[in-house]
Amino acid sequence: MAKKNGTHALDVTVQCPACHEFGVFPTWDVIDTVDEKLKERVHFDEDLFFYTCPHCHAKIHMESKCLYIDRDKKLLVWHIPDPKERVSSQEVQDALGAPSFTKYTCRACLTWGEWREKIIELESSYDDRLYEIIKYGAYQLLSEDGKERLPLEAYHIDYADDSHDADKLALVFMQKDAKGMAYVYPITDRLKEVTQDIFLPIVEQIADANRKAQFDRFSYSWAKQFVTYVIKAAEEDKNRETFGNLIGFWVKTIGDEIFRQEVK
Ligand SMILES: [Zn+2]
Numbered sequence: 001m002a003k004k005n006g007t008h009a010l011d012v013t014v015q016c017p018a019c020h021e022f023g024v025f026p027t028w029d030v031i032d033t034v035d036e037k038l039k040e041r042v043h044f045d046e047d048l049f050f051y052t053c054p055h056c057h058a059k060i061h062m063e064s065k066c067l068y069i070d071r072d073k074k075l076l077v078w079h080i081p082d083p084k085e086r087v088s089s090q091e092v093q094d095a096l097g098a099p100s101f102t103k104y105t106c107r108a109c110l111t112w113g114e115w116r117e118k119i120i121e122l123e124s125s126y127d128d129r130l131y132e133i134i135k136y137g138a139y140q141l142l143s144e145d146g147k148e149r150l151p152l153e154a155y156h157i158d159y160a161d162d163s164h165d166a167d168k169l170a171l172v173f174m175q176k177d178a179k180g181m182a183y184v185y186p187i188t189d190r191l192k193e194v195t196q197d198i199f200l201p202i203v204e205q206i207a208d209a210n211r212k213a214q215f216d217r218f219s220y221s222w223a224k225q226f227v228t229y230v231i232k233a234a235e236e237d238k239n240r241e242t243f244g245n246l247i248g249f250w251v252k253t254i255g256d257e258i259f260r261q262e263v264k
Pocket residue numbers: 016017018019020021053054055056057058
């Protein structure tokens with residue numbers, strides 16, 4: 001029996017912002033990884049969500065709602081460009097008629113970039129929320145000049161090398177105004193362990209961790225709020241010295257493991 005394929009294509013009418021002519025952009029609102037070629041394209045085709053105007057040839061980045069389903073890994077990842085929009089697994093179930101998605105890990109993302117990054121994080125054996133915490137922490141170690149040169153908008157998690165090993169991911173800092181120029185820093189096992197030891201118990205405690213079938217946005221901005229909250233709570237705690245030391249140790253580990261340098 002053929003596997004059920006929930007992939008759903010649609011044509012979106014686009015008005016070109018450059019020349020104002022209309023055109024059609026063929027895209028998808030559901031991508032099911034049963035369709036292996038399409039899965040490949042989500043991971044590696046950088047032009048997948050670009051519309052090229054047939055009139056003036058302007059290249060436009062499209063943002064429209066799309067659900068990624070991986071039935072083997074039990075993942076549902078929504079790209080939902082509207083930050084206010086909420087979705088539930090019931091809505092997915094109604095649309096797809098599948099028996100149940102309650103055992104799935106569900107995430108929502110604001111942009112195509114975040115969406116692809118989240119899919120890569122979820123395919124690894126490490127917690128995606130901890131990846132976001134590492135990503136946030138490492139960016140804080142850049143100087144003001146570094147932040148200017150390596151803008152946050154283009155900073156992301158990706159495969160560390162061409163082996164595309166799901167457990168070998170890296171922090172990628174793209175250079176501003178230098179197309180394709182990037183610094184790639186592999187995320188080491190030691191940094192993953194230290195981050196997990198320090199933060200996972202708290203993530204599980206306050207982020208309602210094992211709640212499946214809820215579409216949460218565990219993004220860089222979530223990690224920022226989370227780490228800020230944790231540091232504030234630690235300052236108010238009577239054991240603050242202990243926890244402050246742990247955070248200090250974590251920051252030092254990022255410096256050692258990612259940037260290979262002393263952090264003062
Ligand atoms: Zn145009």
